[in-house]
Amino acid sequence: MPKTLVIVESPAKAKTIGKYLGKGYVVESSIGHIRDLPRSASEIPERYKGEAWARLGINVEEDFRPLYIVAPEKRSQVAKLKSLVKDADLVVLATDDDREGESIAWHLLQELKPKVPVKRMVFHEITKEAIASAIQHPRNIDENLVEAQEARRALDRLYGYEVSPVLWKKVAPKLSAGRVQSVATRMLVERERERMRFVSGSWWDIEGRFQVAEGEGFPATLIELDGKKLAQGKDFDPASGQLKKSADVWQLSEQQARELAESLAGQPFRVLSAEEKPFTQRPYAPFITSTLQQEGGRKLGMNASRTMRAAQKLYEGGYITYMRTDSTTLSKEAMDAARSQVRAMYGEQYLHPTPRTYEKKSKNAQEAHEAIRPAGSSFRTPESLRGEISGDEWRVYDLIWKRTVASQMADARGRRLQVRLGGRAQDGRDTVFAASGKAIDFPGFLRAYVEGSDDPEAALEDREVLLPALKSGDGVTARDLKPLGHATQPPARFTEASLVQALEGAGIGRPSTYASILGTIQDRGYAVKRGQALVPTWTAFATSALLEHHFGRLVDYDFTARMEEDLDDIAGGRQKRAPYLRGFYLGEQEGLGLKNLVETRLEAIDPREIATIEVPKLAGSGIEVRVGRYGPYLTRGEARANLPEELTPDELTAEKAEELLGRPSGERPLGNDPETGLPVIARAGRFGPYVQLGEGNTPVKTSSLLPGDDLNTLSLERALELLTLPRFVGTLEGEEVWAHNGRYGPYLKRGSDSRSLNNHEELFSVTHEQAEQLFAQPRVFGRRGAASGPLKRFEFSDRTTIDLKSGRFGPYLTDGTVNATLRKDEGGENLTPDEARSILEERGKEPKSKAGKTARGGKASAAKGGKAAKTTTKKTGTAETAKPARKPAAGAAKIKKGKKAPAKVTPSWDALRRHVGVLSETERRLVIAVRDEGHKVDEIAPVLGLEVNKAKGMLLQIGRKLNQAARAGA
Missing domain, CATH: 1.10.460.10 (Topoisomerase I, domain 2)
Incomplete structure (x- = not known):
């Protein structure tokens, strides 16, 4: 029986398409791009390593030909695809219909080299009808799109x-x-x-509540005094906070506003004019990528990445059309579906007489796509999907459905009302107050969708500001005349x-x-x-x-x-x-x-x-802001002070800078080391308190304070004790044993073996005999049995450390945030510090792949564990390509399939700290005080006005928020 292999980008997309194609088709995913430019020097094929352009991964000497390699983590999937191609009679490349998708299809064709016919299949939604149509109408790969992506x-x-x-x-x-x-x-x-x-400018006006003989009152604001307008925000110069020279307006002070309000109390007012103007409001265009991200933020409080993840899942599940588009166009099928739902759910009067078209595209619109809309020729309502999808996906679908349906609805119609009231103060000055209102006569599309609102019906009520029926000459009474102060706001x-x-x-x-x-x-x-x-x-x-x-x-x-x-x-x-x-x-x-x-x-x-930042509010103070290699700081003469991360640039004033420079430096000289005569200094560093031996920024030795140590009370004796770490304990079986303090606690290290200690004080007391007993016991992995110690530690002058550790899949490097599994050719314990840092930085740039596998420390590919793969190189089209000379060992896929996914790594505080913006002010102050400044909860809670138990509970909630923000990329 003929067999057709269909290749898409993702397993989720493959699963959905597979349901529609049935027998005779095998649907497999490439799991994104299978080839890319080398990410590090180790990935450059040997034959190119001597070339001057090799570091770029692009041959700038020959037509800017890219050097493509199969990423190590993709080799097993490529091998699987090659195996499937051998059994196929036809290969269909069904990647997304855009430049990235076209590029993936081209790379698949170049790498798999099928000896059977190949077709390119495109679609903009994953429905049974769309897939059936696409498979019947294939096209060739668009080389121009490939060139553009390249x-x-x-x-x-x-x-x-x-x-x-x-x-x-x-x-x-x-x-x-x-x-x-x-x-x-x-x-x-x-x-x-x-x-x-x-520079903020300020002004005052008067707001009053006015009432006709019968009926409810309405608010109005003073806008004119003796024929001259009152100042508004637009009349002020943002650079000086003063009125613009061209502004011929009153700038009332607080005292003047209060005196005028008193003078107007009890005075009669009459209606000078009452104008009513009709308005119509058209519905918004259906979503494109950017407007979906914007409304996801405004309506749902979701950042762009989170919105797009939800949209991606909806597209792959067949619920919406393709979500990366800058076209507002709807197909006739989509317009008919939307109009049908408007008619059924809201009534004929809410339907626009003719189908609405939105032809406008954003500047430089890309390849033709529809707008983002519900998939299919008839739209499923959000309510019908409640048991099928949930969470972010349901909320984003609801948003897309409402916007699409609203786009085919009738205009909203209403009236804008403007009323001017005149009155004379007791001191003879004439005043004019203004009131405005808005009445919605027919809500039209607003019944379904109000921008920035989750509840259209409630938003409609908020949009109406009703005024009583008034005509010129009517008398009104002023109530509650209150002076109000205003200040201009920065952009x-x-x-x-x-x-x-x-x-x-x-x-x-x-x-x-x-x-x-x-x-x-x-x-x-x-x-x-x-x-x-x-x-x-x-x-x-x-x-x-x-x-x-x-x-x-x-x-x-x-x-x-x-x-x-x-x-x-x-x-x-x-x-x-x-x-x-x-x-x-x-x-x-x-x-x-x-x-x-x-x-x-x-x-x-x-x-x-370059490092000196101009701050207007520091002009004339002699204080400068500089950015150093270890962070921003203030300087004036010899004085320096670190800038707190929570202080934003626009909040830095001369007064705040003086306060920071006037604080204690966080540095305490403790005395001199009796052996070397060098000074011992306790310091508050960006990554916690520490002691150092020697002066300046290149100390002889440093050591972090341990739990229980206090920077303000630390003695010279304790500091000298800390500086003995790592401490030599003795020799076992010809290997030295050292006591170390690591990121995950205290431990003993002997060669490549290690054992955890129970507490930090054992670092100074553990004996040779105790060490011998510990190493005689089987090694225990994971807390509470304790994490294994490092095989080797690299320490750098900026006080960062990188550990070489032994893991399930071989040795790996870690700085506590990024993990990088080492390849066989990367040296292991023979690595130099510079090589270790280079490897970790390169892996830290690599994106996470699907299912939690990461390029920097996730599951090994099927090629791992064997010898470094030899490479052969071949020119294909316009690109230099490098690929493994051998297939992965037989059974590699089975080995990978049988292994469990690695345990989730809890983000470090350094990684979580960047997300404190999601917290309230109180939460931020609490967690910074506890985690950065070392305060105990029962000490800091009263300072923040919190009960101790409540503060402890808040810390748990804070941890959940920060972890969620870190996962969401917020």
Whole structure:
């Protein structure tokens, strides 16, 4: 019987499609991209390692040909697909119908090399009808789309690999630059600079409640005094807080407003004018990717990544159409389905007379897709899916359904009302008060969807502000005249939703990239969340300043948007990939290319100048903000003070800076070491208190304080005891035994073997005999039996440590946050510190793969455990490709299948700390006091006005919130 192999990207998508295709079809997933550029030097094939361009993974000497490799963790899946291809009579590539999907299909074709016919199948929703139609109408792979994706990948690699090292050298290690992420960071920084320059202006007015002879009262606000308008926010200069010179208005003080209110008390008022104007409001267009992310944030409180994860699951489950689109178009089938539901659920009067079309696309719209809508020719209501989907997926589906149905509904109609009231104060001054109202005569689409609201019916009530029937000349009585103070507000910070909107409006980025951009700028430490707002860090200021001053074109909004247009031209066949990349990198277009730009500007960059951040509110104080390799700090003369992470840039004033500089330095000289004569100093570091032997930033030795030690009361004797760690205990069977204090507690180490100790004080008291007894016992893994100690520890001058440990799948490196399993060719205990750090940093950049498996420490691929795979290289199309010369060992898939998934790793406090923006102010203060400052709960609770038991309960809730935020990427 003929057999057709259908290949898609994900197992979930494969499962859904498999239900519709039935017998004769085998549906398997590639689990995303199977090939990519090398991620580290160890992945570069041997034959290319001597090439100057190899570090880039792109042959910049020959038509910018990318060097593709099969990722080690994908080799077993590729082997499985090759096996399935051998048994197939036809191969159908059914990846997504966009540039990424087209690229995946092309890579599958290049790597699998089927000897049977191959078809390309595309669809925009996973329904039985759509799949049946797609399989009957295949097409060829679109080489232009493949070229466009390849060009984008090359651009991002060249930009990141050439510019990021500049940041490492001139700002701080571990930073990254990106074609879109750096522009997004600049947007955040520019908005914060506006807030830092902002000076608030203030004014007062009067609000009163007015009443006709009968009926309820209504509010009105003073807008004119003696024929001159009162000041409003728009009349103030944001740079000075003063009225603009062009503003011919009254600026009432508090005293003037109070005196006027008293003078108006009991005075008669009459209606000067009453105007009523009709209005209509059209429904919103169906969702595109960016508007779905924005409304997911506004309505559901979900960040962009979380919204897109839910949408991805809905698409793969066959509930909605493709979720990465910038088209607002609905098919005739979709419009008919929506109109049918409007007619059935709301009535004919709520249906727009003709089908509504929304042809407008965002700037530089990509390949043709429909808007995001419920799948199928008839839409399932959210209520009908309650038992089938739940949680985020149900809420996002409900959002999409309402927006789609509302798009075919009638306009909302109503009236806007404006009333002006006049009255004379006792001192003879004439005043004008204004009241406005809104009446909705026919809600139309608002019955189904109100932007930013979960409950359309309740929102309708909120939208109506009713006024009594009034006509010119009617008398009214003033009640409760109250002076009100106002202050201008700085421009609002970007939220994830508004940043996506700004990027989209500027033509920067694409639907498939927005969520990852938002994640990257937070993961790289360029922004933190405070509530829903994105706050740029001081590091973001330094990196943006460097790029703006020395690589201005690379973060120019128009230039970046033009790059998107160029990629669109490549996708449309109007431009070729290689000449475009050559112009960008080598400078054959638009002047100096990236390569020469970096080489010529590097020496001109003054790190001190870049690291010094201009803060308008510190002008004249002599205080400067600088970004050092270990964080931001204040400086004036010889005085220094670290800037607290919770202090946002716009909140730093001269008064706050003086307070920080005036605090104790957190450094206590304890005396001198009797043996060396060197000073012993106790310090409060960014990662906790510690003692050091020697002065300056290059001490002879350092040691962290142990639980129970207090920086303020620590004695010289105790400090010297701490500095003995790690402590030599003795020799067993020819190997030295040392007592160490590790991230997971105290332990003994002998060669590659280790045993945990019961408590920290045993570090100083454990004897040779006790050590011998411990090592005679079987090794116990995991707490409470205690974690195994490291095989080797690498310690660095910035007080970070990396441990080499033995795990289920072989040796691995860890810094407590990132785990990196070592390959056979990576040296194990022969690693140097620099090699260890390099490996960990590279793995830390790698994205998590499906089902919790990670490139940096998850399940081993089927190829692991054997000898390092030899590679052969072959040119395919425009790319250099490298692949394993051998298939994985027989039975590898069975071994992998039988193993349980690794246990979840609890994020470290350092990893969780970046998410404290999801907490309330009290929660933030509590957890910072306990985790960062070392306060005991029963000590800090009263200071915060909390009962001790309540504070302990709050800490549990805080832990859950932070872990959830970390998992969600919030």
